[in-house]
Amino acid sequence: MFKRILTAVIALLLFIPIILYGSWPLELLMGVLAVLGLSEFLQMKKISVFSVPAVLSSLAVLMLAFSSRLTGIFGENVMMTTISLLIVSLFTYSVNKLDFKVTQIGSIVLMATYLGVAFTTFVSLRAYSLTFMFLVLLVIWATDTGAYLIGKQIGKTKLAPNVSPNKTVEGALGGTLLSAGVSALYLYFFPLFTSYLLSLLFMIMISAIGQLGDLIESKIKREYGVKDSGNLLPGHGGILDRFDSLLLVLNVLFIIGLL
Template sequence: MFTRVITALIAVALFIPLVWIGSWPLVIGMAIIATIGLSEFLRMKKMRLLSFPSLLSLASVFIIVLSVSLPILSAVEVFSRIIVLTMVLLFLYSLVFQKTTTKDIAEIILMLSYVGIGFYAFVALRATNLLLLALVLVVIWATDSGAYLIGRKIGKTKLAPKISPNKTVEGALGGTLLASTLVFIYLFFFPLSDSLFATFFLMVIISVTGQVGDLLESKLKREYGTKDSGNILPGHGGILDRFDSMLLVLNVLFILGVV
C-alpha cells in the first residue's frame, strides 16, 4: 500500500503540471506514454519489441499523438493515413515473414488505433478546452475512487464476475453517484455551457464509459493471461492499467466530436 501511495503521489506531481503547461511538453509526454502503453500490449502478445512489426507500430502511435500539432493537412488526415500505412506495411511484411499472421496484424492495428486516438484526443482536448478536460479527469478519478471505496463497504452484487470478480454493481453506482455530486460542485464554479443538464448528462455518460473501459482492460489482460499490463508504475501496474478508463472515454469523446 505504501508503494502504491508513493507512486500515485509522484505520478500526480508530474502529470498535473504537464497538463497545465500543455503545448509541446504535453504532446511529447503523451506520445511517450502512448508508446509505452502500446509496448505493454506487444509484450502481452509475447512479441519482441525490436522486431519490425513492433518498431513500426510503436513509431506509428508516437506520430499519431504528435500529429495533433503538425501544421500539414489536418491531424485526422495525418493519423488516419498513418494507421492505413502501418496496416499495409504489416501485410507486406507478413507475406515475406509468415510468422506474422493476419490475426497479429488485426490486433496490432486495433490497439494502435485505440491507444493512439485516445492519447491524441487527450492532447487535442487540452488545446481546445482545459476546463472540460479537468472535469473529465475529475469524473474518471472520482468514479474510480467511489467505486473502490463503496464497493468495499457495501458491494455484494458482482458486476462482471468472469472479467473482474472484485467489481460490484453497488460500487459502480456509488462511483457514478460520487462523480455526479462533484460535477454539480464543479459546474457551479466553472460553468462550461448554457445547459447545465447537457453537461451533467455528458459527465454521467463519461462516468459509465470509464467503468466500461476498466472492464475492457480487465478482459484484455485475462485473454492474454497476465495480471498487470506492465510494471512501470510500482503498485499500480502499467500505463494501460492506469489509463484504462480514460482511454475509452477519450475515444468516445472523439467519436462524439467533442475533441
C-alpha cells in the first residue's frame, strides 16, 4: 500500500504542473504515455518493442498525440490519415512474413487507435476546460475508490466473473454513488451544462463508462494470461492498468464530439 501511495504522489507531482501548463509539454507527455501503453500491449503479444511493427505503431500513436499540430501537413483528416498509414505500412511489412499474421496487424492497429485517440482527446479536454478535466479525473478516482471500499465490505454478486472475479455489482454501485456525490458537490461550484441535473447525469454516465473500461482492460489481460500490463508504476502495474478507466472515457468523449 505504501508503495502504491508513494508512486501516486510522485506521479501527481510530475504530472500536475504539465497538465496545468498544457500546450506541447502535455502533448509530449500524452504521446509518451501512449507509446508506453502500446509497448505493454505488444509485450503481452510477445512482439519486441524494437521490431518494425512496434516502431511503426509507436510513430503512429505519437502522430495521433500531436495531431493538432500536423494538420498543416496532413490536413484536417490527420487522424484517419495516420491510421491508414499504419495499416498500409504493416500490411506492406507483412507481405513476406507469414509469421506476422493479419490478426496481429488488426490488434496492433486497434490498440494504437484506442490509445492514440484517448491521449490526444485528453489534450483536447485540457484545452476545452480545465475544471471539466479535473472533474472527469475526480469521477474516475471516486468510482475506483467507492467500488473498492464498498465491494470489499459488502460485495457478493459477481459483476463479470469471467474477466474480473473480484469485481462485484455492489462495488460497482458503490463506485457510482460516490462519484455521483463528488460530482454533485463539484458541479455546484463549477457548472458544466446549463442544466445541473443533466450535468450530474452525464458524470454518472462517465462513471459507468469508466468501470466498463476497467473491465475491458481486465479482459485483455485475461486473454494474454498476465496479472498486470506492466511494472512501470510500482504498486499500480503498468500504464494500461493505471489508465484503463480513463482510456474508454476519453474515446467516448471523442465519439460524442463534446470537445
